[in-house]
Amino acid sequence: MEEKQSLDWNTDLKEIPVKDWETRFNWVEDPCISPDGEQIASIVNVDDMVFGVCVNGEVWEGEYEKAWKLRALPNNQFVACICQDEEWTLAVNGKEWSNRFDFIWDLQTTKDGSHIGLAFQRDGEYGMVVDDTPWDTLYPNMNGMVLGEKGTSAAVVQVESVAAADVAAFKRGIFSVALNGNAFEQRFLNVWDISLDEQSQKLAWGARVTREAYTIVLNGISWGNSFQTVWKPEFSDQGNSIVAPVRQGGKWKLFKDDQPFWKTGYEQLWRVAVSSANNRIAAIVSPTFGKWTVAEDDRVWPISIDTMIRDIYYSEDGSCLAAVLKNKGTWNLAVNGKLWDLSADKIFTPCISPDGSVVAVVIERNGACFMAVNNQVITGPHTFMADPVISLDAQKILVKGIENGIYKRRVIVLGNVIGTSILGAMG
Secondary structure, three states, X not given: OHHHHHOOOOOOEEEEEOOOHHHHOOEEOOOEEOOOOOOEEEEEEEEOOEEEEEEOXXXXXXXXXXXXXXXXXXXXXXXXXXXXXXXXXXXXXXXXXXXXXXXXXXXXXXXXXXXXXXXXXXXXXXXXXXXXXXXXXXXXOEEEEEEOOXXXXXXXXXXXXXXXXXXXXXXXOOEEEEEOOEEOXXXXXXXXXXXXXXXXXXXXXXXXXXXXXXXXXXXXXXXXXXXXXXXXXEXXXXXXXXXXXXXXXXXXXXXXXXXXXXXXXXXXXXXXXXXXOOOOEEEEEEOOOOOEEEEEXXXXXXXXXXXXXXXXXXXXXXXOEEEEEEEOOEEEEEEOOEEOOOOEOEEOOOEEOOOOOOEXXXXXXXXXXXXXXXXXXXXXXXXXXXXXXXXXXXXXXEEEEEEXXXXXXXXXXXXXXXXXXXXXXXX
8 A cells, every 4th residue: 555655646758768678688688667667677688698787877886697577567667587697596677596496486475575585406406485585494396385474484395205106105195285484294295375364374285185075274184074175275265265276076165164155066176266344255166067157155256257267356345356358359348247348359467446447458459568447448559568556546647668669658647548337437
């Protein structure tokens, strides 16, 4: 909230030329724009096997053999994974972490940008590093890394080194979950889809306990029921309960705390979203084979999608639910059960105002980017666009895009471009 309030909402337009970067450097990678729109950055090649990061035309002091995964943090800093002398580390606004690794990947940050996590490999072993502090205990294999909002880190780890064909060891279970590097005692055949509660005090995950049985595990304690398979669990009721999609009797159902929760069985049910504001629960579901929709509190939307629903998102107050989908060959958005008219080649992550009254999303058509707000395209074409920002009062939107070689940061008053249709288009 503070960051949105501190943005410059009073300056209509700010511009930064970026076309000349193409002649200054051998090549320029895709741009990255800070949340406040004040900075634009790219990884640039300055010489043979020499890379740097250019921010608003100024290049970081460091020069690197390799650089990748440039990202703007929520606090408007830039980070990049960089390699020098065949060692990898993270650079934050040009300042390098002290630890060095054989390789790093899966860069994650908290919502406020106060914590940064990475997966790393060192001397053939794996772990996580958070804020330049690596795990003390490393493992022969690791995946499924997550970073909690308090800086807590967790991952699926292999706790026993075994030969490639040691089937007996696999049957005993060689996988567990490590919290801040410390593995739980329980072992499983497989583990995946770790969830952390908002306070980073509880962990839940899906696990395979026998060749044919799966269950949900909370802080190392398995549910009593076993299932044909399970998807990712999510915390609900302010972290006091767990909901998870499970397959039982050939149908997918939503269970809560090891008990049936939704009555309906579906052909598929996954990607559960929970609104902490009002405890509403939604999921992507398939009522019949090959058709997709969204169920909210076990009531399905009156739309049928033929290809896929990629993900769903709640507004902060839980009043608005948006789904990114592909139907009849094009990408689109559905909000509270109503399809928009975007027909896009690509669609990005929607931005929803806290009160749910405004939904904005970047789309791409024929290689050009546009901004759509409440089912109406309000600006474009652009050669590149970053995610928008909606003001707290839902009256303005910050649009960040490149036009004709110039990066333009615009503040648009929504009433001037879509007038009274802001609420009307939402239904």
